[in-house]
Amino acid sequence: MQTLFINATIADATRPEPRTGNVLIEDGVIRDVEAKPGNAENREVIDLRGRTLMPGLIDCHVHVVASTMNLTMNAQLPDAMAVLRSVPIMKGMLDRGFTTVRDMGGAPYALAEAIEQGLTPAPRLIVCGKALAKTGGHADARPRYDTHDPTRWQHNFGALGRIADGVDEVRRASRQELRQGAHFLKVMANGGVSSPTDPIAWQGYSADELTAIVGEAKDAQTYVSGHLYTAEAIVRALQCGVHSLEHCNLIDAPAARMAAAAGAVAVPTLVTYEALAQDGPSFGFPAASIAKIEDVRSAGMASLSILRDAGVTMAFGTDLLGETHVRQSEEFSIRARVLPSREIFASVTTVGARLIGMEGRLGVVAPGSIADLLVVNGSPLDDIAILANHHATIQLVMKAGSIHRRSGI
Numbered sequence: 001m002q003t004l005f006i007n008a009t010i011a012d013a014t015r016p017e018p019r020t021g022n023v024l025i026e027d028g029v030i031r032d033v034e035a036k037p038g039n040a041e042n043r044e045v046i047d048l049r050g051r052t053l054m055p056g057l058i059d060c061h062v063h064v065v066a067s068t069m070n071l072t073m074n075a076q077l078p079d080a081m082a083v084l085r086s087v088p089i090m091k092g093m094l095d096r097g098f099t100t101v102r103d104m105g106g107a108p109y110a111l112a113e114a115i116e117q118g119l120t121p122a123p124r125l126i127v128c129g130k131a132l133a134k135t136g137g138h139a140d141a142r143p144r145y146d147t148h149d150p151t152r153w154q155h156n157f158g159a160l161g162r163i164a165d166g167v168d169e170v171r172r173a174s175r176q177e178l179r180q181g182a183h184f185l186k187v188m189a190n191g192g193v194s195s196p197t198d199p200i201a202w203q204g205y206s207a208d209e210l211t212a213i214v215g216e217a218k219d220a221q222t223y224v225s226g227h228l229y230t231a232e233a234i235v236r237a238l239q240c241g242v243h244s245l246e247h248c249n250l251i252d253a254p255a256a257r258m259a260a261a262a263g264a265v266a267v268p269t270l271v272t273y274e275a276l277a278q279d280g281p282s283f284g285f286p287a288a289s290i291a292k293i294e295d296v297r298s299a300g301m302a303s304l305s306i307l308r309d310a311g312v313t314m315a316f317g318t319d320l321l322g323e324t325h326v327r328q329s330e331e332f333s334i335r336a337r338v339l340p341s342r343e344i345f346a347s348v349t350t351v352g353a354r355l356i357g358m359e360g361r362l363g364v365v366a367p368g369s370i371a372d373l374l375v376v377n378g379s380p381l382d383d384i385a386i387l388a389n390h391h392a393t394i395q396l397v398m399k400a401g402s403i404h405r406r407s408g409i
Contacts, residue, residue: 002026002043003371003401004035008053011381012364013346018381023053025371028401032367046396046409052379055363056099056372056399057387058352059328061246061267061317064090064125065106065158069276069285069322071194072141075159082158086111089325090122096329096390099372099399100124102356104225104246104319105131105139105160109181121404124372126356128225129177130154131161131186132170132213137204138192138227139163161188167212170205174216183356185217189226189242190233193276193292194285194321200250200295201230210240222357225267229296231255238262244355246317249273249296249303256310265355266312268304269319271331273297276324283323304338314339315355316348333388341384371401375409 003025010033011018024035039045067085068074077085086107093101101123112125133139139161140150154162164173174185189205191198204227205213217224218241225244226237231252234245238258245259245266259266276285277293307314316335318328335344353363361370375396378386386393397405 002040003398003403004037004043004045005053005375006037006045006047007050008048009050009379010365011052011054011345011379012366013342013350014364014366018052018379023365023373025373025398025401028371030365030367030369030371033365048375048409051395051409052376053365054374054376054380055349055365056374056397057097057348058100058102058316058356058363059093059098059123059318059348060102060315060352060355061104061269061319062093062101063106063160063319063321064093064101064103064111064122066160066321067158069194069280069283069324071160071321072143072196073284075141075153075156077156077158079157082156083111087120087122090115090120090125092325093123093328094121094397094399094404097374097387097394097397098123098328099397100126100352100356100358100362102126102352104128105186106158108157112181124399126183127181128184128186129180129182130159131188131227132164132173132177133161133188134205134209135163135165136197137163137202138188138190138195138198140195140197142196144197167208170209171212171216174213178216178220178222184222184244185213185224187213187224187226187242189237190229192227193273193296194289196286196288200292201232203233203236207236207240210237210242214241234259238264247296247319248307249299251303251306253306253310256306256312259307260311264312265315265351266307267315267317268300268307268335269317269331270300270304270334271327272319272321272324273300274330274334275320275327279324301338304335308339308343313351314343314347315351316344329388329390333385336383336385342381344384345380371398373398377408
């Protein structure tokens with residue numbers, strides 16, 4: 001089956017300006033971006049009448065298994081319930097035009113494989129398995145006075161992370177996650193908002209532990225991503241070889257320059273702090289966590305400027321939990337207060353594709369690339385914030401050549 005888009009305004013981040021063309025899709029792949037118009041057997045022709053044809057969106061920081069804001073409760077859900085609760089979360093992401101997402105803790109490789117087999121409508125899933133944390137760190141979901149075994153929930157589908165302490169344990173945990181199919185490794189290298197006992201500024205792992213985890217990732221030809229807020233923790237992570245820097249709200253200029261020199265990628269996630277502050281109390285976000293939000297929320301916008309001024313490459317991320325997943329597209333309008341539309345457009349397409357190891361295959365409209373495509377009413381290169389209104393703006397979502405959603409064309 002072929003799909004031919006005619007009269008398309010083709011936009012991707014590899015070109016300074018959109019171009020007009022006809023794009024031929026066959027067997028899930030873009031075959032031609034200068035195709036001749038015309039009907040053929042087993043071909044659907046879609047006249048875009050000048051609408052924008054662009055790559056599918058890539059969100060590099062999601063948690064598809066986080067169906068509730070209370071992550072301790074989420075970790076205790078029966079697996080069958082947790083799996084089924086993740087299904088509408090993933091479908092919602094695809095509805096919003098996110099054809100690929102990088103799960104940052106929780107989703108197993110088996111879920112990614114099930115999606116590839118077409119068992120449920122969902123974005124392509126890049127996974128790290130369970131994120132690694134020390135006792136008392138960001139993935140230790142136990143309330144303060146719970147002295148029971150911290151590993152008792154870590155194999156549950158709804159658990160975002162697992163506990164590993166010391167060089168030998170983190171090596172073993174890294175190897176286990178990689179053996180089970182993790183595309184990369186995730187470490188909790190700072191305290192966090194949603195965990196009950198760790199202040200934001202806490203260091204998550206010692207330099208020796210981080211170095212061991214990075215070594216295991218390099219041996220497996222992949223990289224380590226770090227949950228990070230403070231400049232001090234970011235510097236330690238960079239010195240140990242961590243490549244993907246999540247959040248970075250409390251970064252300073254020297255740490256940002258160090259990140260740029262190392263070729264690291266930052267993944268800010270500003271919308272989640274807005275959502276936690278505004279919706280958290282009504283959706284059961286724990287009081288201890290609510291008290292920590294403002295520490296990072298207020299610095300978020302400034303961090304974008306610091307990262308940009310230092311020349312740090314930024315990918316697009318959201319990090320939403322529970323009922324707030326529906327706010328995913330708001331990240332576009334938040335970033336647009338500080339960053340140019342074209343930089344944000346690149347962050348959610350070409351930069352994301354490079355970070356997940358699929359440069360040239362995703363994030364572009366080019367012959368040979370996977371046919372993950374959106375039809376958009378308007379020009380995101382000129383005004384990226386139009387994607388925040390995805391219901392009205394995104395008129396077609398195609399993943400691997402199959403139309404998932406279509407309206408108005």
